[in-house]
Amino acid sequence: MYKILKKKLIAPGVTQAEIVAPEIAKKRKAGQFVIIRFHEKGERIPLTIADADTEKGTITIISQRAGKSTAFFENMNKGDSVIDVVGPLGHPTHIKKYGHVVFLGGGIGIAPIHPIAQAMKKAGNRVTSIIGGKTKDFVILEDWMRQASDAVYISTDDGSYGNKGFVTDVLKELVEKGEHFDLAVVIGPVPMMKAAVSLTKEMNIPTIVSLNAIMVDGTGMCGGCRVSVGGETKFTCVDGPEFDGHQVDFKELMLRLRIFDKYGKQAMELYESESKNEKCVMKKVFDDKE
Secondary structure, three states, rough: OOEEEEEEEEEEOOOEEEEEHHHHHHOOOOOEEEEEOOOOOOOOEEEEEEEEEOOOEEEEEEEEEOHHHEEEEEEEOOOEEEOOOEEEEEOOOOOOOOEEEEEEEEHHHHHHHHHHHHHHHHHHOOOEEEEEOOOHHHOOHHHHHHHHHHHHEEEEOOOOEEEEEEHHHHHHHHHHHHHOOOOOEEEOHHHHHHHHHHHHOOOOHHHHHHHEHHHHHHHHOOOOEEEEEEEEEEEEHOOOOOEEEHHEEEHHHHHOOOHHHHEEEEEEEHHHHHHHHHHHHHHHHHHHHO
């Protein structure tokens, strides 16, 4: 069992938790993830290790309420325990001194960007981070990213915080002003990554993307995370999760992401219905006692 030491909502539907996992904290590297099962009958879900504290023996994970399992996690409390945490898994990011590295993170994608930015800066790179969200409420880990970066730019779709527009707009503006980038790391919603990769290809900036959003069981056995990279079939969980963004078939990737939408929606509706009924029963019990 893995105890939850800290837990809080950092954005609407976005949960941050610090979990006791000393061996994983000691061995994890930037870009890696864990497979988590919250209870005995729960499914296995992959979550990026957003940070780790080797002295405390903890890892920090961040999840977005998107289905039954992440909704269940959102309702867990500090002091509760997670039944399984397996990792670190996946190939770590290739860290070296590239020169000037730019990070583009959208929404929950800022979480996996953070440890990579940390490692790149530690390796002697100049780090520029462009992070964004739909509104100010959805911009997460700003303080963390400022500590891991030499410069941070923020954009929101509605202009409620930072620049109005997308992270790609900020990148384009920086390049037009004369900034040169030796590498781009892009993580976020697939449409955002597709747009960013299209832009960096025009600018001739080598680009890494992380496709952790498509992973299912994290071991390569289910085949749900198949993706075409440079015309070859890859399994995101065992061959990635990071790939050359200019080689990824994003059209195929977006189609594959929709495969389980129907079943995920059904599971979420059932969970919410069960939770609502449970609350009604508990309310009746307390009302009867009064």
